[in-house]
């Protein structure tokens with residue numbers, strides 16, 4: 001029997017372990033794909049909010065508060081001066097002018113932090129500094145610039161109105177009003193408002209600890225020489241680590257592992273101890289070396305699906321190890337990895353942190369040119385949003401639809417969301433975008 005074409009006789013391979021499916025995974029539509037919304041809602045249903053704890057103000061930037069906060073103080077806390085000058089009765093100086101100045105005796109001085117020495121009698125003035133409490137009886141402040149800055153008597157050369165330059169108690173924030181609702185994300189301005197209330201720590205959900213791993217034996221570490229010109233530098237683990245950090249997470253970038261199943265299993269198992277979420281890229285499609293799809297079912301319950309989107313169609317999710325740590329397994333193409341992050345990972349991180357809304361808010365823009373789209377898939381094209389000559393926001397596509405176009409991704413400032421039922425967005429039609437950055 002000729003050897004050519006004959007199958008080699010070898011030891012029968014050990015059967016692959018039975019994959020344990022995850023409960024409740026959405027079913028695919030007639031096109032064999034799961035919808036974007038179904039998949040995202042499914043992932044959100046499979047992760048929990050992290051338990052909250054009290055943290056100091058400077059550690060909560062970008063985190064979401066998980067309690068309502070009621071103002072315990074008025075802001076301002078008392079009527080106070082907005083100017084360095086003199087506290088007076090408006091009626092005493094309502095006709096003052098350069099031609100007919102009004103002269104008043106100066107009966108005292110109040111600095112910020114002090115109390116007025118006594119109420120202000122009609123026909124007198126009291127020196128007052130910015131932020132100092134307005135003395136009882138006074139109802140206007142005359143700034144130094146409208147006076148001769150006198151210490152014993154003051155000559156006032158401009159008219160004042162009732163209430164002028166007085167900052168009223170509670171006009172900014174009224175004591176007893178709700179200033180934060182659970183779910184609000186805290187930035188520097190919120191931290192200042194909380195500090196102004198005398199609060200030094202608040203209940204927040206912690207930053208999720210995210211482990212980022214990229215797979216593929218073609219990957220080289222940036223900063224090192226490549227073994228051959230067919231190696232490529234690992235950009236995905238940097239992309240995802242940076243995106244997670246920008247979303248408020250604490251990141252451990254493990255970097256790249258090759259396509260050896262045992263090595264991949266070992267690296268992932270080693271990381272379980274410090275992860276609230278694991279992210280991988282690569283190895284989830286149909287290739288002969290698509291290791292993630294092959295080994296992950298051995299580590300826990302997994303779900304691999306084709307999602308009706310472009311880019312980012314092949315998606316994996318699992319709960320692995322004893323503690324059932326969630327893992328999101330994304331495709332390796334860089335743009336696919338980024339879009340998967342935006343569409344699935346960012347909402348999951350926001351749920352863990354208790355930040356609402358989980359999904360980015362869509363803005364509407366005019367299409368600056370025609371945009372063809374694939375019917376049956378939601379496309380997330382890279383776009384550049386600008387303000388046109390007519391003052392309206394408009395968006396143009398940056399580069400093509402290829403999911404390898406990393407240079408174009410870096411130049412874009414938005415994702416253009418082209419719906420499943422659209423084959424063409426015409427020039428001037430309204431289209432939805434997700435803004436990605438403020439600085440472009």
Ligand SMILES: Nc1nc2c(c(=O)[nH]1)N[C@H]1C(S)=C(S)[C@@H](COP(=O)(O)OP(=O)(O)OC[C@H]3O[C@@H](n4cnc5c(N)ncnc54)[C@H](O)[C@@H]3O)O[C@H]1N2
Pocket residue numbers: 214215216218219232233234235236237281282283284285286287290311312313314330331332333334336403
């Ligand atoms: N026969 C089929 N082939 C492919 C299909 C399919 O349905 N049938 N789907 C395509 C789609 S869509 C995608 S997306 C990719 C997903 O592939 P994998 O997740 O298995 O990823 P890889 O094959 O490992 O890599 C794809 C591509 O991305 C580059 N890559 C991977 N990791 C990184 C990294 N860390 N940094 C930079 N670039 C990376 C890799 O070199 C490949 O060029 O599958 C299609 N194929």
Ligand code: MOO
Pocket residue numbers: 309310311312313314331333335336403
């Ligand atoms: O889903 Mo792939 O992401 O189309 O390139």
